Amino acid sequence: MGYENVTKSLTKVIEMKNITKKFGDFVANDSVNLDVFKGKVHALLGENGAGKSTLMNILYGLYSPTSGEILINGKKVDITNPNIAIEHGIGMVHQHFMLIKPFTVAQNIILGQEPTSKMSVLNMKKALKDVKEISERYGLYVDPNAKIEDISVGMQQRVEILKALYRGAEILILDEPTAVLTPQEIVELIQIIKNLTKEGKSIILISHKLKEITDAADFCLIIRRGKHIDTVVVSETDEEGLASKMVGREVSFSVAKDDKEAGDEIFSIKDLVVKDNRDIIAVDKLNLSLKKGEILGLAGIDGNGQTELLEAITGLRKVESGEIKINGENITNKTPFQVISKKISHIPEDRQKRGLVLDFDISENAILENYYKNPFAKRGVLQYNNIKIYAKELIDKFDVRPREESKMARTLSGGNQQKVIIAREVSNDPDLLIAAQPTRGLDVGAIEFVHKALIEQRDNDKAVFLISFELDEIMNVSDRIAVIYEGKIVGIMDAKDAEVEKLGLMMAGGGNE
Amino acid sequence: MKLTFKDLRKKLYIFATEKTIGFTLISIFLGLVVGAIFLAAAGFNPFQAYWVMLRGIFAKPSYMSYTIIRATPLILTGLSIAFAFKTGLFNIGAEGQFIIGSVAATATGYFLHLPLLIHIPVVVISAVLAAGIWGGIAGYFKAKFGVHEVISTIMLNWIALYFQNFLIYTKGFQKPGGETSYSIQPTANMMILKTWKQSEAGREWLLQHPFWKDLLRTPMNWGFVIAILMAILVWFILNKTALGYRLRAVGFNKFAAEYGGINVNKNMIISMFIAGALAGLAGALQVVGVSHKVTLIAAMEGYGFDGIAVALIANSNALGCILAGLLFGALKYGGTKIQMFPVKAPSEVINIVIGSIVFFISIPKLIKVILSRKNKKGSTK
Ligand SMILES: Nc1ncnc2c1ncn2[C@@H]1O[C@H](COP(=O)(O)OP(=O)(O)OP(=O)(O)O)[C@@H](O)[C@H]1O
Ligand SMILES: [Mg+2]
Numbered sequence: 001m002g003y004e005n006v007t008k009s010l011t012k013v014i015e016m017k018n019i020t021k022k023f024g025d026f027v028a029n030d031s032v033n034l035d036v037f038k039g040k041v042h043a044l045l046g047e048n049g050a051g052k053s054t055l056m057n058i059l060y061g062l063y064s065p066t067s068g069e070i071l072i073n074g075k076k077v078d079i080t081n082p083n084i085a086i087e088h089g090i091g092m093v094h095q096h097f098m099l100i101k102p103f104t105v106a107q108n109i110i111l112g113q114e115p116t117s118k119m120s121v122l123n124m125k126k127a128l129k130d131v132k133e134i135s136e137r138y139g140l141y142v143d144p145n146a147k148i149e150d151i152s153v154g155m156q157q158r159v160e161i162l163k164a165l166y167r168g169a170e171i172l173i174l175d176e177p178t179a180v181l182t183p184q185e186i187v188e189l190i191q192i193i194k195n196l197t198k199e200g201k202s203i204i205l206i207s208h209k210l211k212e213i214t215d216a217a218d219f220c221l222i223i224r225r226g227k228h229i230d231t232v233v234v235s236e237t238d239e240e241g242l243a244s245k246m247v248g249r250e251v252s253f254s255v256a257k258d259d260k261e262a263g264d265e266i267f268s269i270k271d272l273v274v275k276d277n278r279d280i281i282a283v284d285k286l287n288l289s290l291k292k293g294e295i296l297g298l299a300g301i302d303g304n305g306q307t308e309l310l311e312a313i314t315g316l317r318k319v320e321s322g323e324i325k326i327n328g329e330n331i332t333n334k335t336p337f338q339v340i341s342k343k344i345s346h347i348p349e350d351r352q353k354r355g356l357v358l359d360f361d362i363s364e365n366a367i368l369e370n371y372y373k374n375p376f377a378k379r380g381v382l383q384y385n386n387i388k389i390y391a392k393e394l395i396d397k398f399d400v401r402p403r404e405e406s407k408m409a410r411t412l413s414g415g416n417q418q419k420v421i422i423a424r425e426v427s428n429d430p431d432l433l434i435a436a437q438p439t440r441g442l443d444v445g446a447i448e449f450v451h452k453a454l455i456e457q458r459d460n461d462k463a464v465f466l467i468s469f470e471l472d473e474i475m476n477v478s479d480r481i482a483v484i485y486e487g488k489i490v491g492i493m494d495a496k497d498a499e500v501e502k503l504g505l506m507m508a509g510g511g512n513e
Numbered sequence: 514m515k516l517t518f519k520d521l522r523k524k525l526y527i528f529a530t531e532k533t534i535g536f537t538l539i540s541i542f543l544g545l546v547v548g549a550i551f552l553a554a555a556g557f558n559p560f561q562a563y564w565v566m567l568r569g570i571f572a573k574p575s576y577m578s579y580t581i582i583r584a585t586p587l588i589l590t591g592l593s594i595a596f597a598f599k600t601g602l603f604n605i606g607a608e609g610q611f612i613i614g615s616v617a618a619t620a621t622g623y624f625l626h627l628p629l630l631i632h633i634p635v636v637v638i639s640a641v642l643a644a645g646i647w648g649g650i651a652g653y654f655k656a657k658f659g660v661h662e663v664i665s666t667i668m669l670n671w672i673a674l675y676f677q678n679f680l681i682y683t684k685g686f687q688k689p690g691g692e693t694s695y696s697i698q699p700t701a702n703m704m705i706l707k708t709w710k711q712s713e714a715g716r717e718w719l720l721q722h723p724f725w726k727d728l729l730r731t732p733m734n735w736g737f738v739i740a741i742l743m744a745i746l747v748w749f750i751l752n753k754t755a756l757g758y759r760l761r762a763v764g765f766n767k768f769a770a771e772y773g774g775i776n777v778n779k780n781m782i783i784s785m786f787i788a789g790a791l792a793g794l795a796g797a798l799q800v801v802g803v804s805h806k807v808t809l810i811a812a813m814e815g816y817g818f819d820g821i822a823v824a825l826i827a828n829s830n831a832l833g834c835i836l837a838g839l840l841f842g843a844l845k846y847g848g849t850k851i852q853m854f855p856v857k858a859p860s861e862v863i864n865i866v867i868g869s870i871v872f873f874i875s876i877p878k879l880i881k882v883i884l885s886r887k888n889k890k891g892s893t894k
Contacts, residue, residue, distance in 0.1 A: 336772060354768050357762050382755060
């Protein structure tokens with residue numbers, strides 16, 4: 001039918017016309033057009049750094065466009081700050097959440113628009129009632145009295161959505177909402193999106209996961225390196241079609257991998273016990289071992305001890321009892337420095353907290369573990385020339401965009417931040433590479449690249465420990481798969497024998513021990 | 514090419530929001546405007562007052578020398594705070610570290626008897642070490658017990674103050690009959706041409722050279738040069754060394770630093786040690802160069818607190834601390850001049866000016882909002 005015909009009868013709520021945004025000389029958006037229709041889901045698709053978040057930040061008033069105009073309900077509006085966007089019914093849930101951790105859910109939701117009784121006293125009762133009402137209406141169930149720091153990422157996201165709705169959002173921008181969610185949570189989110197559109201809300205959805213776009217979106221705008229490529233009707237295309245439009249070439253979804261005989265055991269964990277922040281046992285007498293030249297995937301639902309396990313291995317968290325060994329050496333309760341010096345590298349799951357110093361540039365971030373070593377430092381003095389050369393190599397090899405080693409990590413797109421971390425850790429050439437959610441927030445092309453890098457590491461006889469919530473990823477990349485449930489390994493199998501149903505059952509605790 | 518008003522406003526906006534220096538200059542200007550408003554409201558002529566102040570800073574060589582002498586300790590305490598700040602710590606303790614530095618300098622300057630060229634370095638180095646340890650204590654408390662450095666340094670300030678006063682009433686240290694300590698030995702005195710100034714030949718020569726006579730009237734000393742060297746050193750350490758990398762990484766994101774194998778606790782202690790050493794150096798230079806002794810102090814003298822303002826104005830930039838310290842020294846010294854004839858304004862006005870500058874610098878958003886509102890309206894047309 002074509003986009004024009006399908007949209008003819010729909011009500012336009014937003015028109016972004018010829019939006020261009022420059023950062024210095026760099027063009028992040030180049031004459032991009034976007035129309036959003038009432039009650040419809042409009043997806044944004046593009047590689048890492050294509051300019052999706054930038055375009056949405058413009059719509060939300062966080063950046064002002066270099067040129068172009070925005071019409072809301074047919075009227076031209078200057079959105080110079082988010083308050084204006086909110087006034088016009090635009091709400092945004094950012095790629096990285098912006099909640100106040102020690103506050104409760106309800107407090108966060110009403111923040112800035114607190115209902116008050118006479119004498120402007122905060123009326124918490126009304127607040128709680130309002131929050132409850134909205135959350136029931138859209139099926140966004142949360143505990144309004146829980147503290148943000150105590151609830152899961154998926155719940156935090158619901159809070160962000162509720163916050164926007166509480167402010168009267170009619171148009172909701174979701175910037176990579178599913179990157180941080182578990183598969184179950186994603187199903188729930190898509191249901192929530194459906195509930196919202198049924199009530200006449202419009203959604204702008206950014207995602208790298210093509211399946212979500214085909215499941216949830218009506219239309220899809222494709223951007224490549226800041227340029228407007230096309231707007232398509234989702235029901236008239238498929239995942240392959242979307243991917244090739246986005247990257248400009250064919251993308252392969254399956255991972256090419258040769259069979260390989262694993263070598264000797266290199267890493268082992270014995271009866272490991274680790275506690276979480278609340279002093280409750282999170283890793284419970286866990287046993288695991290890795291061989292040279294194999295990728296061991298760890299499948300499991302978020303919150304079953306994965307985070308604590310990784311922190312214990314890498315020296316970031318205290319081990320209560322048990323033993324961790326690499327190359328025959330005991331590294332239990334060693335400092336991160338000592339662990340790193342035993343050739344263990346770690347792609348952390350939280351890139352902004354652990355993985356990067358956002359106020360360092362790319363080159364400074366590229367040497368985080370090696371800054372004091374030759375050739376990066378000589379007699380304690382940093383050798384910036386060598387550091388730059390090294391950073392340039394990583395940028396080239398891992399296709400970090402833009403290719404400027406002096407760019408602040410903070411100004412990189414989410415996916416490119418992730419690439420910087422992966423580049424650094426893989427280039428350390430570790431004996432054991434721990435990769436936690438390594439492809440979170442990456443575009444399909446980059447995911448393909450990272451998977452290749454992991455496999456290359458294994459082909460060079462190194463061990464790779466892959467932790468992921470994505471079963472597809474675990475099943476495609478790993479040689480062996482271990483399932484973690486409540487801090488214990490409840491099963492280990494050859495990847496060839498793995499089936500989704502079986503894994504899913506074990507992850508939910510119904511394993512055959 | 515014609516420069517329209519709109520272009521100009523856009524340029525100004527970019528200058529003020531994207532260039533730190535531009536932004537700082539505008540804040541200083543606004544601070545002066547606020548001071549002028551206060552002066553006018555109190556019935557003084559602001560132009561006259563500022564003119565008197567300007568003359569009071571630049572009119573004579575001795576004025577300029579005094580300004581520099583005033584600025585020297587502020588540059589160093591400013592550096593101390595800026596350094597700590599760059600590494601993620603808020604050093605409220607420069608005040609106490611300054612006191613410890615000056616006490617240690619007085620003690621080693623008075624009790625030790627050493628040859629000329631050795632005495633000054635010994636005095637300065639021991640003062641720097643003592644103050645460094647004083648700062649390091651706060652770092653240690655933070656690393657070991659999680660005590661916030663703001664709390665511990667405030668307490669350490671008071672301990673330092675009472676420690677100095679206690680010593681001043683201690684026999685052997687107290688100069689009989691006065692509420693001061695003994696003065697340091699002449700070998701520990703860093704004043705330029707001190708003995709020559711008072712010699713027969715020197716006095717003769719100076720009588721014929723009024724410029725030099727006026728300049729050397731002041732306790733001119735090497736402190737300023739040392740302060741500048743320190744600013745360069747601090748800049749170098751922070752930006753060019755592995756130590757600086759480590760410290761900055763901890764300051765920006767201690768979780769990432771920890772993950773990268775950097776010992777966060779150790780680096781917090783090192784950072785506080787260096788910050789303390791810098792403030793202690795300020796105290797030591799004040800003793801060997803200007804005061805030569807310590808006196809009873811009733812309340813904090815404010816070198817450390819003014820240092821906070823200096824660091825803020827300098828945007829925690831080490832080299833910026835030199836300029837901010839000079840500005841501060843000039844305002845403080847020049848400010849005393851408007852109390853006198855013909856203006857006779859209260860010197861508090863100067864504190865209002867300084868306060869306003871700091872205020873405008875601390876709320877960059879306000880200036881940005883004011884400028885951007887106009888600018889954006891213009892640019893979307
Ligand atoms: N404040 C900024 N200063 C300079 N450059 C910026 C800034 N913000 C974004 N950029 C650049 O603009 C480009 C687009 O970034 P944007 O965050 O919009 O990408 P994205 O499409 O959301 O990518 P991702 O999928 O990785 O999140 C990137 O190259 C980024 O480095
Ligand atoms: Mg993005």
